[in-house]
Amino acid sequence: MKKFLALILAILMVCSLAACGASNDAPADEVKEELIMGTNATFPPYEYYDEDGETIIGIDAEIAQAVADKLGMTLTIKDMEFESLLTAVQSGAVDIVFAGLTVTDERKESVDFSITYATGIQVIIVPNDSEIASVDDLAGKTIGVQAGTTGDIYCTDEFGQDNVKQFANGALAVAALQNGQVDCVVIDNEPAKSFVTANDGLKILDTEYAVEDYAAAISKENTELTAKVNAAMEELTADGTIDAIIAKYIKAE
Numbered sequence: 001m002k003k004f005l006a007l008i009l010a011i012l013m014v015c016s017l018a019a020c021g022a023s024n025d026a027p028a029d030e031v032k033e034e035l036i037m038g039t040n041a042t043f044p045p046y047e048y049y050d051e052d053g054e055t056i057i058g059i060d061a062e063i064a065q066a067v068a069d070k071l072g073m074t075l076t077i078k079d080m081e082f083e084s085l086l087t088a089v090q091s092g093a094v095d096i097v098f099a100g101l102t103v104t105d106e107r108k109e110s111v112d113f114s115i116t117y118a119t120g121i122q123v124i125i126v127p128n129d130s131e132i133a134s135v136d137d138l139a140g141k142t143i144g145v146q147a148g149t150t151g152d153i154y155c156t157d158e159f160g161q162d163n164v165k166q167f168a169n170g171a172l173a174v175a176a177l178q179n180g181q182v183d184c185v186v187i188d189n190e191p192a193k194s195f196v197t198a199n200d201g202l203k204i205l206d207t208e209y210a211v212e213d214y215a216a217a218i219s220k221e222n223t224e225l226t227a228k229v230n231a232a233m234e235e236l237t238a239d240g241t242i243d244a245i246i247a248k249y250i251k252a253e
């Protein structure tokens with residue numbers, strides 16, 4: 001009888017050891033590679049904080065999550081200054097930037113871009129009673145922009161640095177417009193709509209200042225990731241996932 005009990009004990013021990021072993025090397029979750037996305041979460045509906053003030057939501061966050069899922073990776077989002085994003089991806093501090101980021105020839109010199117997934121339009125926000133009616137009226141006016149954005153670059157080129165006031169984000173530029181510190185704000189159309197909805201007395205001019213493409217940025221040294229992300233984004237475009245994500249945040253007019 002003692003021998004029998006000892007045998008049972010031995011079998012139990014072996015079983016539990018085996019189970020332990022299995023649980024040590026089995027879970028695929030723990031070995032999943034991390035995809036670190038850099039963004040600047042001041043840009044609704046592409047990236048902004050949920051009402052809880054902790055979770056970054058928006059079109060870019062969801063597209064990045066769908067890409068990470070396809071690649072079997074876990075997504076981590078890092079919020080930083082817009083102007084730090086490209087350096088962060090170049091230095092490897094982040095793997096990818098999704099930030100309503102416009103593809104430009106100048107940026108292409110420092111990073112690689114994925115396929116494009118959305119169109120952005122630089123528009124002009126003015127107070128309802130403004131005398132500014134089109135791009136031609138901007139000369140000599142004080143223009144508010146988010147520092148480092150294409151709106152900043154174009155306006156500085158065209159109207160000179162003295163006429164452009166840089167802010168850390170679009171909401172601050174719009175607040176300065178409300179205070180009369182700037183005469184207008186040049187910014188991407190979708191955030192513009194959300195800022196105008198959230199603030200009384202402002203409107204968006206009909207004239208478009210520039211039409212651009214949004215894409216993700218990846219280090220030039222990480223061509224393997226760019227290829228994988230592009231393949232995933234092509235599938236997500238083909239099966240309608242990207243359109244559905246965009247439609248969830250941008251209601252057709």
Ligand code: ARG
Pocket residue numbers: 039040041042043047082099100101102103120146148149150151188
């Ligand atoms: N599309 C503009 C650019 O690339 C503005 C992007 C701002 N994005 C943001 N997440 N704040 O320069």
